[in-house]
Amino acid sequence: MTSVVTAGGTSVTIRGVVVDESEAVLNRLVSDGVPRSLASGNAKLWGPDAAPEAARRLGWLRLPESSRPLVGRLAELTGRARGAGLDRVVLAGTDGSTVAAEAVARSSGAPLTVLDTTDPHRVAAVLADRPDRTLVVLSVKQETVGTDALRRVFEEALRAAGVPDRELARRFVVLADLGTPVADLAEKAGYPVVPGAPDTGGRFAALSAFGLAPAALAGADVTLLLDAAAALLPALQQPYDNPALALGAALGASALGGRDKLVLADQGSGLPGLADWVEQVVAESTGKDGKGVLPVVVEGVAAPGFALTGDMRRVILGSRPDEPGPAREAGVSVAGPLGAQFLLWQYAVAVAGRVLGVNPFDQPEVRESEDNTAALLRSAEGEAPTVIHGAPAVVDDAVEVHGPAELFRGVQGLSDAMDRLVERVPEHGYLAVMAYLDPVGDAGAAEARALLAARAARLRRQPPPVTFGWGPRLLHTTGQYHKGGRQNGAFLQITGETTTDLPVPGRPYTLGQLQLAQAFGDLRALRARGRPAVRLHLRDRAAGVEQLRSALA
Known part of the structure; x- marks a missing residue:
């Protein structure tokens, strides 16, 4: 079965069992009058506790x-x-x-x-x-x-x-x-x-x-x-010819049914950067109160980690419903111009928040890592801050592995250490790679996502999805989900030695010290929740990135 909802040049296509799964949720949303209430800015849609915040956060409509x-x-x-x-x-x-x-x-x-x-x-x-x-x-x-x-x-x-x-x-x-x-x-x-x-x-x-x-x-x-956004706007009040409502119902129903990993792949959307923005709006809006939808951006429909598993919902960005290939196998596909997609996804996550019972407009855990960073930077009498470095559990050429000694007992090198971490990912959990490096000069570090996903597929009967983010940007994207969503993640943080540093005028620290404090502040928040969290420190960035790629391959 296939359902195609189109309005304002934007279409949402829902296929197979997803149609049946989301139908009851969609009908409940319609019977509750959600489309018209949301379009008119009703702040009570997410419950009395969320109403004050929602009343100040609906201007996007x-x-x-x-x-x-x-x-x-x-x-x-x-x-x-x-x-x-x-x-x-x-x-x-x-x-x-x-x-x-x-x-x-x-x-x-x-x-x-x-x-x-x-x-x-x-x-x-x-x-x-x-x-x-x-x-x-x-x-x-x-x-x-x-x-x-x-x-x-x-x-x-x-x-x-x-x-x-x-x-x-x-x-x-x-x-x-x-x-x-x-x-x-x-x-x-x-x-x-x-x-x-x-x-x-x-x-x-x-x-x-x-x-x-x-x-x-x-x-x-x-x-x-x-x-493009204005062309979609009238449809947001409609009960059925409303692609944003259909998408929100599918997201909410999927998470309620245990498919709380939203794996996103672009297939000819012509909108580079859209998947990264969707990642932000989904993770930061839904990941709280121990609930949420975890977005996982992969490199394409053929990338490791796009194969269907029991807790995953696959979404294609760009495919039309009549196109052959992986689009027909994906549960959901979304097509349309960028301005309309912005509005579509914002509306959809607001609807999913109601379905899941979370306030989509706050971000209670984002502040925690910022506060940890500030604490690490705080110093007496204007002296530079000191970030205390612990002894590594494993050293392999250019890479230090920092983490619990019991996790790495008997490990011989970086490759074995990565296997241990993959094996520690909880069942139905996920692995997040967080790189506090140069996203241009150290761009090769991003290949760790696909390599780890492929490695997990060899090691685990049901391999966990693997996400990747650059720090500190990730603090305001998946960072909220990591700390406020379901506590079933494992984390691999990557930091690197700085050979070039810059003082911050008027502050007693450099950019390098600030970056490390941001990384340590985030790591502290994750470990405080008892999550498996490992840090790789590259003593030489270029050599370390290449060594990591080689070890994972």
């Missing part, structure tokens, strides 16, 4: 129209920047608001440099590239120590490149909610501030200034995104 005035403002700022010879746009921010902007830029072909890391190697490379032509877009939906550090480093670097203080204001555009400390600071410095939507949370802000402005300043036509 109006963004396809309320963001229209931004277009003129962004065109004005773009013209001013080009007139000043600033044609290289860098988006700086570590709070998760960069994920949507990156998807917009990549899908439209806009040349946007995204810097959502505190890794000193990556930051140094971005600073060295055409500083005389650089416009910095500082994105601060949630104020974090990482974004504060990037602002300070960029200001100092531009001054060092010869930009006088009176000209510094022309080099920055700040995205922030009005009335926040960062917006006040920017206004005092004379930086243009493009306000966000204060009644919209960060992961629901894709169609606000946070998602649109960086790509627009880099040359993208964001009107197309708003038009």
Whole structure:
């Protein structure tokens, strides 16, 4: 059986048993009047405890129209920047608001440099590239120590490149909610501030200034995104011809039925970066109170980890319902333009939150890792912080393995250590790889996801899914699920020695120390929950990445 729901140029196709599984949930949502209530902004849909938060977080439903005035403002700022010879746009921010902007830029072909890391190697490379032509877009939906550090480093670097203080204001555009400390600071410095939507949370802000402005300043036509979202908007009130409601019912029904791993593969969507954004909105919205849907982004339908298992729901991004091949075997496929997909998935996770009984608009565990980082950075009398390094359980050439001694007793090297970790993943659990490295210079580390998934398939009768994320970005994507969702994960964190470091002006620490504190703060939160958590430290990054790939292969 196949169900195809289409509206506004967007389609959701549901196949096989998923149709039957989601039918009862869909009918209950319709009988409860959820479509019309949600479209009208009813904050009581998620229960009385969630209502106060939801009442302040439903502005995303109006963004396809309320963001229209931004277009003129962004065109004005773009013209001013080009007139000043600033044609290289860098988006700086570590709070998760960069994920949507990156998807917009990549899908439209806009040349946007995204810097959502505190890794000193990556930051140094971005600073060295055409500083005389650089416009910095500082994105601060949630104020974090990482974004504060990037602002300070960029200001100092531009001054060092010869930009006088009176000209510094022309080099920055700040995205922030009005009335926040960062917006006040920017206004005092004379930086243009493009306000966000204060009644919209960060992961629901894709169609606000946070998602649109960086790509627009880099040359993208964001009107197309708003038009695509507006075309879908009328369908959100409908009970049955509503693709977002059908998707939300399928997600919620799957999780209730034990298929709480949402494995995402792109197949010709033409929207690079969409899967990463879906990962964020699903994980951070549903992963709490010991419940949730874990998104697992894989490299394609032929990648290790896409084979169907008993606790997995597979979703294809881009396939049309009449296409042959893996799309016909997937439970769900979604197709449509990017602006409409933003709105579709936001609505769907809001519906799934109601089905699962969680508040999709809060993120209670995200703050925990930030607080741990701050505690590690806190120091007396302005001295640099000290992060205490423990003795490794295993040393294999360029890689140190840090973890419980009993886990690695008798282990001979890195390959054996990885087998031990895979074997420790709980039944019906998952393995998360978290790399606090340079996402460009150390890009090969991302291959660990597919290699570990293939290895797990050889070692386990029902292999666990494997996720991958770059830190600290992952703190605001899957990080909420890791700590607030079902406690059945195992974790592999990767850190690396820094050969290039940068001081953070006005702070008693460097970017390298900050990055390590972020990694340790996250690891502390995971271990506090009793989860298996192992850290690999690369004493030489290039050699360590290559050694890890070789050991896993």
